[in-house]
Amino acid sequence: MRCRLCQQPAGWFRRSCPTCDRLAAIVEQHRGAGFGAILDRLMASGASRPQVEAFLTADPDGRGCARDRIAADMTNELMNALGQTGRQSAADVKRARERGQWVGYDQPPRT
Ligand SMILES: [Zn+2]
Numbered sequence: 001m002r003c004r005l006c007q008q009p010a011g012w013f014r015r016s017c018p019t020c021d022r023l024a025a026i027v028e029q030h031r032g033a034g035f036g037a038i039l040d041r042l043m044a045s046g047a048s049r050p051q052v053e054a055f056l057t058a059d060p061d062g063r064g065c066a067r068d069r070i071a072a073d074m075t076n077e078l079m080n081a082l083g084q085t086g087r088q089s090a091a092d093v094k095r096a097r098e099r100g101q102w103v104g105y106d107q108p109p110r111t
Pocket of ligand 1: 016
């Protein structure tokens with residue numbers, strides 16, 4: 001079977017490959033951290049840049065890619081800090097992104 005995130009061979013009965021599993025665990029561990037900080041951790045995990053990019057932009061179930069989830073977490077942290085109770089999901093971010101309302105907010109920092 002192929003990894004549903006990066007399309008690399010994943011092994012029998014696996015929906016994702018060990019590398020994507022590792023990247024997903026890093027994202028989960030650092031929920032609410034800034035996108036740049038999470039990207040640094042992902043790059044430090046030993047995965048190649050193309051694999052990190054593939055992981056971040058894959059959206060196998062149509063509910064938003066990892067990058068959208070990170071952006072949603074950042075937004076929710078911010079809203080909590082401001083005393084707001086609304087919650088954004090990755091799907092909300094995906095819709096906003098597709099409507100073109102996001103300008104570079106979720107882009108990796110230039111180096
Ligand atoms: Zn993978």
